Amino acid sequence: MPGMSQPHRRPRVGHIEYLNCVPIYWGLMRSGALLDVELTRASPVALNDALVAGELDIAPISLVEYLRHADDLLLLPGVAVGSDGPVLSVNVVHERPLADLDGGRIALGSSSRTGVLLAQMLLTERLGLTCEFFRAEPDVPRMLEKADAAVVIGDVALRAMYEAPKRGLTVTDLGAGWRDWTGMPMVFAVWAVRREFAEAHPGQVKEVHEAFLRSVRLCLDELDVVAEATSRWEPFDAATLAGYFRSLDFSLGERQLAGLRVFAEKAARRGEVPALPTDGPALFAV
């Protein structure tokens, strides 16, 4: 039939609707790449679940969840959400100094997978504390009614960083804590494709991957514009947002992969995730 053919299905792609991923959304938008994906915008936890359940083909996934499901997934090299030092939005909020929290209760925000595990590592392994950890809704004042410290991520954590000091609370940046401890960048989320989808549609995955790489490059060039545009709708001014975006590391190169492997090894030693294969993580490559 002239003019008609069997259509392909667009790849089902996830996007984190937190502030930290606005620059990447900007890049996907400005480059026109949104037309070539069926985009689902949701919280990190919802995206983790959807990717693992096969309801999405490609999505950002918390590093810990990736490690738990590494057999089914391939990482997209070059794109991640991490930091090489302070990240501003993965925080422990506490009243007493961290070193005084031995025997204390630590509330772990339910929206976090990697951040809360990182907090546990730092408190128990680096500081040698014994604490009681429990899950809680990510609401700092309520968490601190029942706990000595609260671990939160994302917009809630970013907000806490600005609000906590005036309430006499201290904020410990877990990206900075990790770098001080290991000398490494921290990777909080990676982009992964389901292995079976990559095998069936390598060309589509290559294109989406390239679109993400283009988006990261494009948004880094336009961070001040993104910050200005975003500030209209958020409780942060443009300068604050630009500083936040610049604190994030959207790359996933050798140095970030090395940091990822150190985290994976520590996490496996704690029994939280299976060990990565020695040549892991498995990367997508056409």
Next chain:
Amino acid sequence: MPGMSQPHRRPRVGHIEYLNCVPIYWGLMRSGALLDVELTRASPVALNDALVAGELDIAPISLVEYLRHADDLLLLPGVAVGSDGPVLSVNVVHERPLADLDGGRIALGSSSRTGVLLAQMLLTERLGLTCEFFRAEPDVPRMLEKADAAVVIGDVALRAMYEAPKRGLTVTDLGAGWRDWTGMPMVFAVWAVRREFAEAHPGQVKEVHEAFLRSVRLCLDELDVVAEATSRWEPFDAATLAGYFRSLDFSLGERQLAGLRVFAEKAARRGEVPALPTDGPALFAV
């Protein structure tokens, strides 16, 4: 608090996920306007309901539904989905010539509001036929099992235009039918803002309106690029899509408003909608 302020809520804006609105989505994307709205992509019927229910602030709405709720809404001038002649995607599909359908049964696709009323006007008022009309799921072969003609819109109608002839069926273009009858362009959908939202947030509405106007201009300049990009995921090739996009009229100027008023008057005479006020429709203006 330095760096922080009370944020505004982004306007809740609807977008039709049919092919006919891909050019406008392209424009919203490329211009960066998506960052300033909370976009809901859905079918026209779902958007109609959401706008009327106040779950969206600004959305495209079927002309008929607009006329039914004109008291609560203001039109955004300059943007619409219509045609000044053939529209390709609002069709009657039939076996016998239309003039032979007196006493026949006509299936009206449930996804359409304005298209099905236009079909009824043309069949009964212009052709003087008496038909039995009934609602049905928009699936042409199934509709024609129980009816002598099927009225469909959107991607289903566009597809029927290409597939029907090889099955010995005739396709009557309702955009062309309206122009032959009245000499006017037909407006199938308009963009409207809830009156109360426009009163509360005139500046935001002005910006969204300007973003739509920019998107329409931008996409008209890039229709071949949009068609090429879209053809990868649809059952139509780039040339077919470009032809389709060019058959659409995304403008809403004096000539389109005149056509809209003629339709509104006919619809009111049939008792389908309340009459427009003599100076109607009420347009948004800052």
